[in-house]
Amino acid sequence: MQALLSSTYFGPVQWYQKLCRYERVLVERYDTYRKQTYRNRCVIATAAGPQALTIPVERPADGSRQLTKDVRISDHGNWRRLHWHALQAAYSESPFFDYYADDLRPFYERRWEFLYDFNAETCATVCALLDIHPTVIPTDSFAKPLSATRPQSADIPSAPSITQANHASSLITHHSALTADFRDAIDPKHPLPDSDFEPRRYYQVFERKNGFLPNLSILDLLFNMGPEGIFWLVG
Helix, strand or coil: CEEEEECCCCCEHHHHHHHHHCCEEEEECCCECCCCCCCCEEEEEECCEEEEEECCECCCCCCCCCEHHHCEECCHHHHHHHHHHHHHHHHCCCCCHHHHHHHHHHHHCCCCCEHHHHHHHHHHHHHHHHCCCCEEEECCCCCCCCCCCCCCCCCCCCCCCCECCCCCHHHHCCCHHHEEECCCCCCCCCCCCCCCCCCCCCCCCCHHHHCCCCCCEHHHHHHHHHHHHHHHHHC
């Protein structure tokens, strides 16, 4: 059984759950890029409530549409410094921020050209920190929409590290019954139903003030729960 996902910037807990529960995960890179999605946005918990951190991207001069794989990150607005400062303000009092800060700070110091590549690197780092080992495969052509289905197995893959391979489209062709399509189910604005995902409460720094905020960026789970975060992904 394999899952089909969109690319995400430090995606939500729901997205990382799929990495743990499926034998393979295909990450779409040939879809038409859309604004206001998790492709360039993550949501964190602050003292004032949820806050979206959005990576600015470059737009084609002719206004044409782009494939996700071709979207370039913009340096507009000094976003790296702003995002890192936002994370420090939100999570400096969390149990594990200092523990993981050195692993995550480079994403806000180094310049990446393409959004998809940046997202892939964030995913690899988070998986290493959580000690999960999914097989992640970028698509090499657009996968036609499929109906999201409940996973048949909750086994965690035993691969030694994130695996990236080509020719992902061949894994989809004639095997749609084995692929669960979550590209539209994991969306910050208009998510489709996902019967397999039910947010589970965990400790959050500002829960007394804001209540528990479900399905935030994986960074929220990581900073608050540390290595135990894996139990919220596989359970």
